[in-house]
Amino acid sequence: MQDKNITDKNENYIFDVPLDFQPNENGLGRLFFRNMRRYEHSIAQYIVETGEEETYGTVLKRSIRTASHIQSRNLAKGDIIVICSYNQKYAVVPFIASIFLAIPVASLDPALSLLDISHLMKEVRPKMLFIVPEVVELIEDSLQEAGVEAEIVIFGKTEKHTEFSTFLEPLEDEEDFTPRPIDTLSDTAVILFSSGTTGLPKGIMISHRSLLIQSHILLKSNNLGAVTLSYATLYWISSIVFLVGILQSGGAKVIHAKFDPIKIWHLIEQYRVSTLFLAPSMAISMIKAGRPDNINTTSLWCFLIGGASIQQKYLLDLRENLPGTFVFQGYGQTEVAGILSFFNTSKVKETLFLHYKPKSVGLIVPGTKYRVVELETGRNCGPNQQGELRVKSNSLMNGYYNKDSSETYDEDGWLRTGDIVYYDEDMCFYIVDRIKELLKFRSFHVPPAMLEQIISAHPAVAQVVVIGVPDEEDGDHPMALIILNEQSNGNVGENEIRDYVEERVPDRLRLRGGVKFLNSFPLTPSGKISRKDLRNLVMKGEI
Secondary structure, three states: OOOOOOEEHHHOOOEEOOOOOOOOOOHHHHHHHHHHHHOOOOEEEEEOOOOEEEEHHHHHHHHHHHHHHHHOOOOOOOOOEEEEOOOOOOOHHHHHHHHHOOOOEEEEOOOOOHHHHHHHHHHHOOOEEEEOHHHHHHHHHHHHHHOOOOEEEEOOOOOOOEEHHHHHOOOOOHHHOOOOOOOOOOOEEEEEEOOOOOOOOOEEEEEHHHHHHHHHHHHHOOOOOOEEEEOOOOOOHHHHHHHHHHHHHOOEEEEOOOOOOOHHHHHHHHOOOOEEEEOHHHHHHHHHHOOOOOOOOOOOOEEEEOOOOOOHHHHHHHHHHOOOOEEEEOEEEHHHOEEEEEOOOOOHHHHHHHHHOOOOOEEEOOOEEEEEEOOOOOOEOOOOOOEEEEEEEOOOOOEEOOOOOHHHEOOOOOEEEEEEEEEOOOOOEEEEEEHHHOEEEOOEEEOHHHHHHHHHOOOOEEEEEEEEEEEOOOEEEEEEEEEEOHHHOOOOOHHHHHHHHHOOOOHHHOOOOEEEEOOOOOEOOOOOEOHHHHHHHHHOOOO
């Protein structure tokens, strides 16, 4: 039964939920400043590596001093600051400082390649960079490759560049500091980059308005608790939205640099984590490692999995091992500054859907209009009909930085998400596949996700990715790349997997490209399996 708050415009399968929120016109900087002073004595960060507990007052003082030092560099309107850091206690400081000064901040992940970082440097041409010592040489090379001159500030010791510690020295007038006003809520606050799983990343400009709306949705959902643990760096839109929400609610974040599938269980208990956000690969590692004996996870209210789809068997295993915790998938895109669908755990009906529909990524969120479009005809799809999701949103991006984004929209101004989805009679959404990942065999569409779901049900399979091997006549021949589970002992061969699939699919979905067994999959910095890298390895004959 459709929720009464979900409206169908003219009964033509266009849906939305009204947004009952008006963002504060002062933007993020003044909001951060006010709330950090309000929660001055509350814990803002738990630093796992050192055991430190840092208050909002401590983080605010660092942010003010850093903002003042940045201000002394006389950056002009339109200049950009870059942060390249894993999760550590200082990473958030230049981010908050940049927001205080209404300077757009772009985030890179230390795991990116020289090719990717050089490309991004050419895109945004930053004036200052705050980076961890491990990437100094990489950043220097990328700046040289891009022909960009910028001040490099190191979170650590350096003789060649500026040490971040100098930004934390006391200032005489720091008590008089006030954030710089923004022009409008449409001003760009952050520039984030598409994941690059299918091509070079693009800089996505996200406004103050968009982040305020998305954090409001998160806060109203009851999914953000008092203590949050996530391994997403500031390179992820999820990390930014969670951070904005935490700074509004006065919650704390557990800072832990490197994910460990055993350690995380103990962190949940030690810090009484209430909200956990992980990429699917981490969630799968966590359940494969097994829940330790006598561990207490009663504090964990919400375990949200995002960034890619997780196979149902792992989701159900996680639920079984975390009784009393809402474990579910969400769905979003950087182009809409975060969430497009998830379950609101403050609503009883949605918690019931969450439990009974484990494959669903949730219901639509306020402030966005939705339509599902049949690719061949362009008509709007009804319930249980697959098509591309297209949206119009109050939190839509400002566009791609220095690039034309017009092709991202259809002729009526709807954002093309590139995702094949469907929704059921209760308006619960399901992700089928990415359009760019759809294979085509003799004019038939072949969704890799469908084959992956079938293959993952084989008792010997731990993880699987299906890619297309080009064929001159047929188009794409599906190939399965498989990681076997430990129990299989390597006693499963290509023919067994081929036969298993052929017993369950029509002829056009057979694994004509073959089956390969791997020990691991390459990942993007955001924790997704990099299909692009897998394809490249296959095409080079390295798999």
